[in-house]
Amino acid sequence: DAGITQSPRHKVTETGTPVTLRCHQTENHRYMYWYRQDPGHGLRLIHYSYGVKDTDKGEVSDGYSVSRSKTEDFLLTLESATSSQTSVYFCAISEGLAGGTQYFGPGTRLLVL
């Protein structure tokens, strides 16, 4: 399996608090992605990165920001968490073009009360 870790794996937080999720890879892949998965919606892309300090929005980016200061780390921040952001968050990486084969992390289960 590709070397991708996510932290924390589980988090419970309160509405209005900031939350940062971390994705760390040891594969030196150029592309990194953040998805959320909710019942009835499948996986939806939040943000992605195509290099250090190079990021762009995905399908459901409102309320989220990202940063990538190093190749191996991609951070997802919820500036002020809301209950609608309760979800399972997956990080993914890919080596080549932004499509095709992506390798997913184990996920972070976030509950916003």
Added chain:
Amino acid sequence: LAKTTQPISMDSYEGQEVNITCSHNNIATNDYITWYQQFPSQGPRFIIQGYKTKVTNEVASLFIPADRKSSTLSLPRVSLSDTAVYYCLVVSNNAGNMLTFGGGTRLMVKP
């Protein structure tokens, strides 16, 4: 991005061959067909990708007819551990196009 349509669920028994068909009528010339597998509480896992005709690897085969408007994922001799959700995706080879996951097909393998 081309929209995909696949069955919501399928049942099978251990040892049988399972074929999951996906339709993608609006597939473009530069698009590839990709399948992912997802077990509960895990991230999706890449299974196979193809452009046309047939692709086979150690896990599955992918059959794509000449018009490329559909594709069939074939899992030979399934076991209980193949119970998962299978996603069919159409992926552009152009940079900037992301993966779009639909609802997938929930495969249940019974003993």
